[in-house]
Amino acid sequence: MENQATQVISLPRLNEAAPDFDAVTTYGRKKLADYKGKWLILFSHPADFTPVCTTEFMAFQARKPQFDALNCELLGLSIDSHHSHNAWVLNIKEKFNVDIEFPIIADLDMKVATTYGMVHPGAADTSAVRATFIIDDKGVLRAMMYYPMSNGRSMDEFVRLVTAMQVSDANACATPEGWQPGDKVIVPPPSTIEQARARLASNEYECVDFYFCTKSI
Structure with a gap:
């Protein structure tokens, strides 16, 4: 049986410069x-x-x-x-x-x-x-x-995704599943215990737990 070499597909990588053309x-x-x-x-x-x-x-x-x-x-x-x-x-x-x-x-x-x-x-x-x-x-x-x-x-998804990424860039936040303009965004998790405690005590966000907080923008 003749051996066939597996063709490796080289893909560009996220968060790096897009390949020029x-x-x-x-x-x-x-x-x-x-x-x-x-x-x-x-x-x-x-x-x-x-x-x-x-x-x-x-x-x-x-x-x-x-x-x-x-x-x-x-x-x-x-x-x-x-x-x-x-x-x-x-x-x-x-x-x-x-x-x-x-x-x-x-x-x-x-x-x-x-x-x-x-x-x-x-x-x-x-x-x-x-x-x-x-x-x-x-x-x-x-x-x-x-x-x-x-x-x-689905072109609607591409509109939604570009919108979400621009909102994330402008507000240093993430967006939940199915996010649409006007929905609350997700605040990045705190990096220290002190920040976690301060977040839970704050009225600025809506927190389910220290790692899961949302806010309106």
């Missing part, structure tokens, strides 16, 4: 540096002219005003040519009356997809899985999510 898109060449000072959602899809991907692109477009309000840009990618991307965008406009107003990377050489670990053995040899990377305004990778080819993503 310089790629052709439907809006001209784009580099990571072009997004300095803005948040960025870089997301891959398996192929143009496929039904699940079409629903995702229309969903991203529908929520673009919300992302704009969060100072967050959108950037798609697949291992297709920019000619294919352009034709697909025009097809979406013709068939669904939706204008796709964000760029799509043409990654025929798979350079960006490989750098970001978007191509997984067993999924397809030349198709990028449904990977999503959230990069903050300092160019740091803050979140990454992978979905199977058969199931579309």
